[in-house]
Amino acid sequence: MRKVVLVDDEEIIVEGLLRVVPWAKYGCAVAAVAHNAAAGAEAIRTHNPDILLTDIRMPDADGLTMLAGLRSEFPAMQVIVLTGYNDFSYAQQAIRLGVCRYLLKPSKMDEIEEALGAAARPGGGAEAAPEEEPLSGANSYVVRQAVEYMEAHYGEKLTLQGVADHCYVSQWHLSKLLNKHTGQTFYDLLNSIRINRAKVLLGDPRFKISEICELTGYADTAHFARVFKRLSGMSANEYRNTVCAAKKNR
Numbered sequence: 001m002r003k004v005v006l007v008d009d010e011e012i013i014v015e016g017l018l019r020v021v022p023w024a025k026y027g028c029a030v031a032a033v034a035h036n037a038a039a040g041a042e043a044i045r046t047h048n049p050d051i052l053l054t055d056i057r058m059p060d061a062d063g064l065t066m067l068a069g070l071r072s073e074f075p076a077m078q079v080i081v082l083t084g085y086n087d088f089s090y091a092q093q094a095i096r097l098g099v100c101r102y103l104l105k106p107s108k109m110d111e112i113e114e115a116l117g118a119a120a121r122p123g124g125g126a127e128a129a130p131e132e133e134p135l136s137g138a139n140s141y142v143v144r145q146a147v148e149y150m151e152a153h154y155g156e157k158l159t160l161q162g163v164a165d166h167c168y169v170s171q172w173h174l175s176k177l178l179n180k181h182t183g184q185t186f187y188d189l190l191n192s193i194r195i196n197r198a199k200v201l202l203g204d205p206r207f208k209i210s211e212i213c214e215l216t217g218y219a220d221t222a223h224f225a226r227v228f229k230r231l232s233g234m235s236a237n238e239y240r241n242t243v244c245a246a247k248k249n250r
Contacts, residue, residue, distance in 0.1 A: 002050035003031040007040035009058040037061035057085040068141035069168030078119035143181040202240045
């Protein structure tokens with residue numbers, strides 16, 4: 001039997017699917033249900049389902065990021081989207097990320113059964129856009145979302161687990177993707193982002209170096225100094241003096 005996980009914040013939808021869909025007809029059984037994205041991701045990691053039937057417009061979820069993360073980490077899992085969000089560009093992006101079917105609520109039973117039959121077939125029924133292989137698209141999307149999140153929150157205490165949670169993937173999977181797509185570890189990439197921002201701030205004499213250290217997410221000035229010199233080849237003071245001298249000579 002193929003394992004299915006259902007995720008929807010509308011409990012009445014989940015209850016209706018459990019009761020009405022002839023799961024056994026398609027060789028399927030529901031292994032777990034969840035009513036938010038975080039619980040859904042946990043259920044998927046626990047049960048490793050063959051098929052996911054999910055909404056992607058839930059209060060706690062960035063739907064496309066969730067979809068990309070799950071497709072990236074569980075490439076063999078077939079995904080059926082059942083949503084009330086009727087937006088053509090959103091649906092296009094979901095299809096590029098490799099969903100099997102994109103259904104709008106309220107869906108007719110024959111539409112749901114057709115989607116389930118397609119997902120349950122050997123090899124699945126992903127409707128990938130011809131110009132983009134879905135797994136590659138999902139992986140790239142996850143990396144892009146991770147980097148954008150790091151660039152927006154570099155001043156905070158960031159961890160690999162925290163960024164992975166934002167992208168709906170495990171920390172192990174995110175670490176692998178970052179290495180493959182950027183050639184850097186998570187902490188090397190984070191340090192690069194922080195030091196590049198520090199360089200911008202060093203051009204403003206109003207900021208003390210200790211303030212820049214704090215603004216760029218470093219709790220310890222000595223650690224900031226070591227990282228800055230390793231990545232820049234000079235100390236923060238030397239860099240500031242170089243920038244100031246260059247401005248005077250313009």
